[in-house]
Amino acid sequence: MTTELEVGLYIFLLAGFLGYHIITRVPPLLHTPLMSATNAIAAISLVGSIVVAGSDYSNVPNGWICTLLGLVAVLCSSTNAVGGFLITDRMLRMFKTAEERARGKRRPVELQAVTGVLVGLLIIAAILYGTKPANMPFGEYLHEHVAAEALRYAYIVSAALFILGLKGLSSPKWARTGMGLAALGMFIAVAGTLFHPHVVIYRWIALGFAIGAVIGAWLGLSIPMTAVPQRTALSHSLGALAACLVGISEYFRYQGELSRVTLVALDFEVIVGALTFTGSLMAAAKLQELLPGRPLTFRGQNVLSFILLAVIFFSGLYLIITQAATPFFYVMVALSFLFGILLVIPIGAADMPTVIALLNSYGGLADAAMGFVLMNKIQIITGSLDGTSGFLLALLMCRAMNRSAFNVLFGAFGQVSEADVTAAAEAKGTVRSITSEETAVLFDTARSVVFVPGYGMAVAQAQHAVAELGNILRERDVDVKYAIHPVAGRMPGHMNVLLAEANVPYEQLCEMEEVNPSFPDTDIVMVVGANDVTNPAAKSNKSSPLYGMPILEVSRAKSIIVLKRSMRPGFAGVDNELYYDEKCMMLFGDAKDSVTKLISEMKSLI
Numbered sequence: 001m002t003t004e005l006e007v008g009l010y011i012f013l014l015a016g017f018l019g020y021h022i023i024t025r026v027p028p029l030l031h032t033p034l035m036s037a038t039n040a041i042a043a044i045s046l047v048g049s050i051v052v053a054g055s056d057y058s059n060v061p062n063g064w065i066c067t068l069l070g071l072v073a074v075l076c077s078s079t080n081a082v083g084g085f086l087i088t089d090r091m092l093r094m095f096k097t098a099e100e101r102a103r104g105k106r107r108p109v110e111l112q113a114v115t116g117v118l119v120g121l122l123i124i125a126a127i128l129y130g131t132k133p134a135n136m137p138f139g140e141y142l143h144e145h146v147a148a149e150a151l152r153y154a155y156i157v158s159a160a161l162f163i164l165g166l167k168g169l170s171s172p173k174w175a176r177t178g179m180g181l182a183a184l185g186m187f188i189a190v191a192g193t194l195f196h197p198h199v200v201i202y203r204w205i206a207l208g209f210a211i212g213a214v215i216g217a218w219l220g221l222s223i224p225m226t227a228v229p230q231r232t233a234l235s236h237s238l239g240a241l242a243a244c245l246v247g248i249s250e251y252f253r254y255q256g257e258l259s260r261v262t263l264v265a266l267d268f269e270v271i272v273g274a275l276t277f278t279g280s281l282m283a284a285a286k287l288q289e290l291l292p293g294r295p296l297t298f299r300g301q302n303v304l305s306f307i308l309l310a311v312i313f314f315s316g317l318y319l320i321i322t323q324a325a326t327p328f329f330y331v332m333v334a335l336s337f338l339f340g341i342l343l344v345i346p347i348g349a350a351d352m353p354t355v356i357a358l359l360n361s362y363g364g365l366a367d368a369a370m371g372f373v374l375m376n377k378i379q380i381i382t383g384s385l386d387g388t389s390g391f392l393l394a395l396l397m398c399r400a401m402n403r404s405a406f407n408v409l410f411g412a413f414g415q416v417s418e419a420d421v422t423a424a425a426e427a428k429g430t431v432r433s434i435t436s437e438e439t440a441v442l443f444d445t446a447r448s449v450v451f452v453p454g455y456g457m458a459v460a461q462a463q464h465a466v467a468e469l470g471n472i473l474r475e476r477d478v479d480v481k482y483a484i485h486p487v488a489g490r491m492p493g494h495m496n497v498l499l500a501e502a503n504v505p506y507e508q509l510c511e512m513e514e515v516n517p518s519f520p521d522t523d524i525v526m527v528v529g530a531n532d533v534t535n536p537a538a539k540s541n542k543s544s545p546l547y548g549m550p551i552l553e554v555s556r557a558k559s560i561i562v563l564k565r566s567m568r569p570g571f572a573g574v575d576n577e578l579y580y581d582e583k584c585m586m587l588f589g590d591a592k593d594s595v596t597k598l599i600s601e602m603k604s605l606i
């Protein structure tokens with residue numbers, strides 16, 4: 001006989017393999033939307049949170065604690081569900097071809113989807129009404145005869161819709177439709193859960209959902225695209241907190257009666273949920289510059305972290321072996337919160353994107369563990385999909401940086417002192433600077449221009465000015481391209497989102513492999529706040545920390561103009577040989593100011 005646990009494990013593994021195949025087909029162009037899409041789908045923790053918030057605890061001593069934990073979990077999960085789908089849609093709406101932009105507004109997907117859902121619901125309601133026994137009230141018929149069966153099928157339908165949703169991300173053409181299907185999947189799963197046999201009290205669910213939806217809508221609609229990395233971290237923290245709270249509530253309710261298998265899943269859920277919550281909060285605070293971006297370390301930190309980890313591990317083991325009801329469980333959870341902080345503060349802000357992708361993966365695994373605790377298969381599926389996606393993205397980032405995940409987590413990359421930088425710069429020789437007037441004259445004769453955006457473009461919020469300059473050049477029949485390095489910026493696909501926001505059609509965004517061969521025929525390469533991704537040392541200097549990282553080979557172009565504020569290095573903390581190249585000219589200043597001045601100079605040349 002196959003047990004429910006075995007079925008759960010099969011589902012977990014198969015969903016992971018399926019996720020791997022679907023996610024490897026998502027182009028780098030859509031990696032940032034992929035991160036927020038999996039984040040939104042991972043808000044399926046709402047299903048478990050609803051069950052906890054809506055259960056009857058009248059025979060549980062201090063049962064209100066479970067309701068309170070459920071209420072907060074519903075609030076966190078619905079913030080993620082609403083916010084996650086809204087911001088993903090905002091991003092995807094920006095990815096348009098030149099033809100679609102010229103055509104104006106896209107077909108209103110939302111209107112069609114909402115109409116479809118309403119029509120579908122009406123048809124289902126009519127069929128149910130028609131099939132109910134004549135003398136039975138409709139509500140009773142639904143609860144007694146339909147709910148349990150319907151719930152099972154609702155979960156199967158939503159799992160299929162989530163997978164189709166992620167599949168849609170394999171092309172910008174289908175991405176919005178895909179996310180519409182995933183949102184429908186979430187709606188079906190959540191609406192179905194309201195009929196779950198354990199859900200009997202609705203007021204706390206409604207309260208948590210209302211507050212979460214307002215916060216989620218505010219976050220999803222108001223956050224600027226440049227703040228997407230920290231928003232993603234924040235929503236991982238909320239998802240992980242929901243998983244952790246649901247686990248605590250289940251332990252509080254059933255302590256002493258839980259099987260060893262359930263305790264394994266529950267331990268995993270609360271430990272990983274807790275450390276992902278505080279770890280993600282630290283990551284968001286570093287990216288938002290609320291905490292210093294540099295690695296924060298103190299004496300004995302590694303020893304303390306190691307002792308904490310050992311205590312957490314052995315506490316979990318003790319709970320599983322003894323199956324005892326003990327307050328020790330809560331100490332283990334508190335230590336896991338602390339461990340999450342210690343795990344992330346020693347990592348520099350620039351490595352946060354990789355850390356965020358890994359935390360995304362942890363959050364997914366905590367969700368899947370919640371699925372095992374509640375024996376809820378939809379949570380096992382989405383948790384596995386989320387876990388695979390985060391892990392794959394983290395690996396892709398590491399590969400694009402030519403670094404190992406171990407080095408990211410424990411390597412303190414990029415810690416080069418000011419003195420080293422100055423010394424390196426002095427040793428290299430002459431740097432040529434150029435003014436906006438001179439740059440405008442150069443542009444006046446150029447026939448082909450490639451823009452290379454980097455992190456500095458995001459800092460300066462120069463994407464709109466860059467796009468405007470690109471349009472001016474295009475109007476003058478100049479061949480304009482945007483060269484996108486997979487790890488330019490601070491999120492995979494970061495530059496694609498910013499340029500799409502500035503209305504650059506996505507067919508003008510060229511991936512590294514595509515654009516590198518065209519550099520020798522390019523008149524001007526304009527590097528806008530990019531540094532490491534153009535550093536020739538990655539190809540030539542074996543002792544450089546960048547050695548082996550594939551780069552945009554801009555030094556092969558006829559002339560190079562670099563927009564940055566100073567000679568300071570980029571994220572890797574190493575000097576860039578490119579700036580001493582004879583063909584390279586530095587246009588110093590904030591990228592947005594420089595491009596804006598350049599545009600007015602060019603206009604005055606007409």
Ligand code: NAP
Pocket residue numbers: 350351352353354397400401453454455456457459460486487488489490491492493494528529530531532533534563564565566567568569570571572589590591592
């Ligand atoms: P970068 O190497 O960090 O360089 C950014 C440059 O922008 C800096 O040299 C800085 O110089 C300049 N800058 C900053 N603010 C500016 C402003 N307001 N105006 C003009 N310039 C400004 O960035 P990158 O070339 O995009 O490379 C990304 C780096 O991040 C890579 O090393 C990559 O491995 C790493 N990374 C990326 C990801 C990802 O997913 N994208 C993940 C993890 C790590 P000044 O200070 O002199 O202005």
